Amino acid sequence: MSIFSSDLLDFGILDLLAQKDTVIHRINAMAKLLTTLIFIILVTSYNRYAILPLMPYFVFPVVLLVLADLPPRLILQKVLLAAPFTLFVGILNPFFDTTPMLQLGTIYITGGFVSFLSIFLRMLLCVTATLLLIATTPFHEICHSLRRLGIPKPFVAQLMLLHRYLFIIAQETSRLLQARDLRSFEGRGKELLYYIPMVGQLLLRSLNRAQRLHAAMLSRGSTGEIHILNPAPMGHTDIAFLIGWSSVFFIFRTDIPTHLLQKIGALFLR
Amino acid sequence: MSHHIVEVKNLYYRYTDGTTALNGVSFRITHGESVAIVGANGAGKSTMLMHLNGYLTPQTGEVRIGDMPLTRQTISHIRRTVGMVFQDPDDQLFMPTVEEDVAFGPLNLGLPLEDVNTRVDQALKQVEALHLKKRLSHRLSGGEKRRVAIASVLAMEPDILVLDEPGTGLDPHGRRLLIELLASFRHTKILATHDLDMAMDLCERTIVLHNGQIAADGPTQKILRDDELLQKSHLERPLRLQGCPICNRGNT
Numbered sequence: 001m002s003i004f005s006s007d008l009l010d011f012g013i014l015d016l017l018a019q020k021d022t023v024i025h026r027i028n029a030m031a032k033l034l035t036t037l038i039f040i041i042l043v044t045s046y047n048r049y050a051i052l053p054l055m056p057y058f059v060f061p062v063v064l065l066v067l068a069d070l071p072p073r074l075i076l077q078k079v080l081l082a083a084p085f086t087l088f089v090g091i092l093n094p095f096f097d098t099t100p101m102l103q104l105g106t107i108y109i110t111g112g113f114v115s116f117l118s119i120f121l122r123m124l125l126c127v128t129a130t131l132l133l134i135a136t137t138p139f140h141e142i143c144h145s146l147r148r149l150g151i152p153k154p155f156v157a158q159l160m161l162l163h164r165y166l167f168i169i170a171q172e173t174s175r176l177l178q179a180r181d182l183r184s185f186e187g188r189g190k191e192l193l194y195y196i197p198m199v200g201q202l203l204l205r206s207l208n209r210a211q212r213l214h215a216a217m218l219s220r221g222s223t224g225e226i227h228i229l230n231p232a233p234m235g236h237t238d239i240a241f242l243i244g245w246s247s248v249f250f251i252f253r254t255d256i257p258t259h260l261l262q263k264i265g266a267l268f269l270r
Numbered sequence: 271m272s273h274h275i276v277e278v279k280n281l282y283y284r285y286t287d288g289t290t291a292l293n294g295v296s297f298r299i300t301h302g303e304s305v306a307i308v309g310a311n312g313a314g315k316s317t318m319l320m321h322l323n324g325y326l327t328p329q330t331g332e333v334r335i336g337d338m339p340l341t342r343q344t345i346s347h348i349r350r351t352v353g354m355v356f357q358d359p360d361d362q363l364f365m366p367t368v369e370e371d372v373a374f375g376p377l378n379l380g381l382p383l384e385d386v387n388t389r390v391d392q393a394l395k396q397v398e399a400l401h402l403k404k405r406l407s408h409r410l411s412g413g414e415k416r417r418v419a420i421a422s423v424l425a426m427e428p429d430i431l432v433l434d435e436p437g438t439g440l441d442p443h444g445r446r447l448l449i450e451l452l453a454s455f456r457h458t459k460i461l462a463t464h465d466l467d468m469a470m471d472l473c474e475r476t477i478v479l480h481n482g483q484i485a486a487d488g489p490t491q492k493i494l495r496d497d498e499l500l501q502k503s504h505l506e507r508p509l510r511l512q513g514c515p516i517c518n519r520g521n522t
Contacts, residue, residue, distance in 0.1 A: 167408045215356070
């Protein structure tokens with residue numbers, strides 16, 4: 001099977017997970033979206049050497065993972081897909097910032113290494129939180145919530161259509177690759193050169209489809225407005241989820257957990 | 271009930287690359303009629319259909335739906351009257367869930383929410399797909415997609431249904447169910463298809479397009495037996511009229 005169809009399968013799995021029915025899945029999309037946003041804002045708000053203060057935040061993804069009954073392996077695999085990007089962002093830090101920060105025995109740990117680790121932890125936290133949001137909430141509900149939060153119409157429409165047609169373009173790509181594979185022998189025909197017309201072909205097909213789609217929208221009286229049908233109301237549980245987690249995150253943001261951690265550390269060291 | 275009439279007068283359409291797709295087409299379809307538009311690939315069927323609900327506007331000639339000519343001003347009214355079912359249901363089901371997709375048209379008409387919900391249920395019931403209501407559009411089978419696509423048009427309560435190759439991608443059983451479903455509709459129906467057997471089942475009248483012109487317009491039974499006409503238009507007799515291939519060889 002080609003890479004594309006197996007990727008499609010994986011993407012589909014995330015989509016299927018969102019259809020489950022657990023405590024977390026039942027919570028209103030808006031509540032989950034806002035909680036995740038606050039989580040990300042706070043996690044990214046620390047200075048660049050923060051490592052210890054980030055630790056408590058791992059509670060959130062872990063609790064969600066357990067309550068939503070999601071396969072941890074699968075989520076971790078997806079998170080690691082984003083890892084190379086942080087690697088690119090932070091890989092040079094240890095070379096540029098060589099001020100010693102910590103001393104473990106005879107080894108000095110430089111500021112660059114600490115900030116690199118901090119970037120990695122933040123990536124881990126933010127990407128996991130976002131993936132958990134997607135794996136516990138139907139994608140269109142996230143889009144509706146974004147719209148209600150005032151994100152401009154064109155962006156939300158793009159996102160919705162992207163999600164809807166991602167499957168179709170993946171299918172089309174895998175058909176294209178299959179057609180090529182069946183007519184290439186001993187590696188001939190699989191050279192990079194042949195990807196150029198294939199990408200062009202995909203672009204043309206997408207343009208054609210977009211045109212037909214536009215026709216279909218117009219023929220049903222579209223004016224570009226995204227109407228939200230029967231938006232789910234926020235219940236007590238949803239508000240409790242939002243306020244509860246946000247308070248926890250704000251407590252994490254204060255000095256209290258670091259003090260506690262240091263006290264506990266001191267107890268052990270004594 | 272003059273408002274269910276579709277009238278095309280002397281319609282010409284030329285694409286920007288110079289291809290003439292329609293070269294003087296005229297016909298009149300009256301209330302409750304069921305008409306098949308058949309023709310070879312590139313005969314102008316799709317261009318013709320695109321004119322019926324105003325995706326294309328006539329370059330020369332006229333399209334009238336009911337008492338109204340198709341112009342920029344009347345377009346939204348005409349789109350409400352003429353429901354268009356596209357060839358590829360994936361083009362038509364662009365909303366994330368079945369329910370939202372069927373509601374798309376009625377919401378654009380500005381109907382109150384209760385009415386929209388009733389229409390969605392009604393339309394889905396009509397195509398026997400009410401159980402699919404909460405499903406995601408991209409997780410339906412080909413036959414289910416086709417049904418939902420039809421429901422999304424029915425929800426706008428059009429007087430005239432235009433269908434472009436409705437049988438595409440369906441297995442024989444699905445195709446049979448679709449024919450029964452379409453036969454049960456009381457709308458004026460216009461059906462562009464290569465499936466001449468389907469045309470025989472559903473349409474009493476057939477219009478043959480060839481090179482952008484009308485090659486014939488008359489009763490389906492007569493037209494689909496006219497071998498000379500069919501051959502000239504790159505078509506052939508429906509299988510059902512071809513006689514038994516084993517005992518009747520050469521007799522047809």
